[in-house]
Amino acid sequence: MNNTPRLSPEDYETRRLKALADYQILDTQKDAAFDEIVEAVSLICDTPIAVVNFIDRDRQWFKSEKGLGVQETPRDISICVHALLQPGIFVVPDTTQDARFVNNPLVTGEPHLRFYAGAVLKSQDGYPLGTLCALDYEPRELTQRQRFALQALANQVMAHMELMRSHRIQEALIRELQTTRQELEALSSTDSLTGLLNRRAFDQRFQQEVAMIQRGAPSGALMLIDLDNFKHINDTYGHQSGDHVMVRFIELCRRVFRQYDVISRWGGDEFMVMLPRTSPSEATHVASRLHQQLAVTPMLTSSEAPLYCTVSVGICVVIGTSTMDTCLSMTDALLYQVKKEGRNSTAVQAEETR
The missing domain is CATH 3.30.70.270 (Reverse transcriptase/Diguanylate cyclase domain)
Structure with missing residues (x-):
């Protein structure tokens, strides 16, 4: 169920980017938890390439990748952008047979991608942030079990991101409480006019x-x-x-x-x-x-x-x-x-x- 409000495309994209920014995930260091999920996707889907990516304003940025060898690509050639608009698992069995991707530089040139399967990574309020996807150099399909596993692992990506955000919020609250406590201690031990000890x-x-x-x-x-x-x-x-x-x-x-x-x-x-x-x-x-x-x-x-x-x-x-x-x-x-x-x-x- 999509809980996002009905907005103009411009307003929707603004809110989507805001939701992405709230996770503070872009341009962060490598994380073993994401790397392990990517390895699992590659093994389960039997594909040489697997990535966790997020769609920024003008780029597609990879938090973790296996077999691709790049950190980001321009947004306008991203296959994952199309996955953001699709419910469930988005699968392209053969990119050379799909009018949307037949002329894509990633298909016609290096790395010559032929197969794509992606599960959307959605924020708690329903905004699509990126995908967990599997890619191959050969046309193919996914079994139902592979589709289920890909979606389950995408859910784990978002669960980990929510946990990271909760930790940041908790740390911020702790810092705020410490600051408040220090201020209260200062107020309880100092004269309000002069700032001297009482x-x-x-x-x-x-x-x-x-x-x-x-x-x-x-x-x-x-x-x-x-x-x-x-x-x-x-x-x-x-x-x-x-x-x-x-x-x-x-x-x-x-x-x-x-x-x-x-x-x-x-x-x-x-x-x-x-x-x-x-x-x-x-x-x-x-x-x-x-x-x-x-x-x-x-x-x-x-x-x-x-x-x-x-x-x-x-x-x-x-x-x-x-x-x-x-x-x-x-x-x-x-x-x-x-x-x-x-x-x-x-x-x-x-x-x-x-």
Whole structure:
């Protein structure tokens, strides 16, 4: 039963070619499964030539062939094109006695084909894509058993192609699922505005750093940064401008901190930075560089006068016995100290408490 819609010849051919393209079979490498089917056709039909071919726009392309020795031929001399229009097995007992093929170059010249039998390869929606065919240099006929076997093997060709397509679809779905999972993981571990790690993800990274220190890595430093008077910025310039300031600040931080330093948005206007293999004094130099860059880099230029921001910073040491709670308590206390003394400064954990 042909389930294809009634279309003009041009529209029908367009859809047929689209169906063929969907299988992604043209110009692919040799495949043992197709080669074995071709060998079986040659043995069962007792013919020196057997091929699996597909009819493209301007050519007949052979996925597998035995005895022909070519990869493709022009479509306008293809015998298989006629098979696409016929129901069941298309047999030409003697091409020299058939008006359609008597002057065909493949008949009058090399390889001097005299016999043709082909079973149409149809897509699931009924479009003929090509044929599985047997050819000979001598006139002949097929027995009913040979006809049945040729059709059964053609069905196996399409079953294999459907399996290949299913595998491609499955692989594409797996890739899509992996991409979606990665995106969801990123969303669950990052701040939507800045793209920085959120608290949960940063805490995991902190645990990893402590574990590395326990295995012999140098100690690190933890830096808690507060954007001074950020509420005033939101109240004065609006939340959209406040978001812009936040993004600009992170861009500046990425220039100040090293690539392997880990920056997290800890709260509304607070940021936590893990500095691996960094002493408190080295971290203090980094904080000083941040203060200097903020002094010369406007965070907002759309207002009447450029807006410059300052930060208050608390720094503590991270060692093998550190916990997130103890470090957070320490940096919070240091940050409170800086704010109490007027902001725009850095406080470092005292030597005797390290």
